[in-house]
Amino acid sequence: MHAGPRPRTALLLMDLQQSILQNYPDGGLLERIRTALAAARRAALPVVWxxxxxxPGYPEVSPHNVRFSEVRQTGRLLESDPGSDIHPSLDVQPQDVVVTKRRIGAFAGSDLEVVLRAAGIESLVLAGVATSGVVLSTVRLAADMDYRLTVLADGCADGDPEVHRVLTEKVFPRQATVQTVGAWVDSLSG
Structure with a gap:
């Protein structure tokens, strides 16, 4: 049986913004993200941030949205705030696509699906913070949308290490391949 062409894959890097990352101890996360990013670029995979x-004024934030109502009160995550920029050490390139979302998951309140479909993307490799936030929400919806998924377990972080462990070891494997950055990088050259 012919397996057909390899699915077009994109690396999806989520919420790696300066003001968000300051809430997480690095523990090598940014270095692992840079490793995945370099491997994707060598393999000519599209990168989507x-x-x-x-x-201004947070018109997208309903008073019923508990999480973002807190953000609104702090005045954080405005488009004009330099803290909302992707961490400068991650080197966003002109050919990369940057998608702005207005909710937790990568698809909610964004044009991500339009961008992926226009590029013929069928497979997503996900990394970012937080594991229990954007990664979980994106895995769930992307699986329902029939994307092939890989989660880079050590390319994600969460404020609660036990929640991260449960998600990457027990929940995500039901809908995605879960790999380390190193294993994924090795798979690209094989």
Missing amino acids: VRVCFR
Whole structure:
């Protein structure tokens, strides 16, 4: 049986923004993200950055949205805030796509699906923070949308290490391949 062409894959890097990353101890996360990013570029895979931010006055934030109502009160994550930018050590390139979302998951309140479909993307490799936030929400919806998924377990971080462990070891494997950055990089050259 002929397996057909290899699915077109994109690396999806989520919420790796300066003001968000300051809430997580690095523990080598940024270095692992840079390793995955370099491997994707060598393999000519599209890179899509997803960031969360809001317009002045937060017109997208309902008072019923507990998480983002807290953000609104702090005045953080505005489009104009330099803290909303992708971390400068991650080197966003002109050919990369940067998607702005207005909710937790990468698809909610963004044009991510339009971008992926236009590029013929069928497979997503996900990394970012937080594991229990953007990664979980994106895995769930992307699986329902029939994307092939890989989660880079050590390319994600969460404020609660036990939640990260449960998600990457027990929940995500039901809908995605879960790999380390190193294993994924090795798979690209094989």
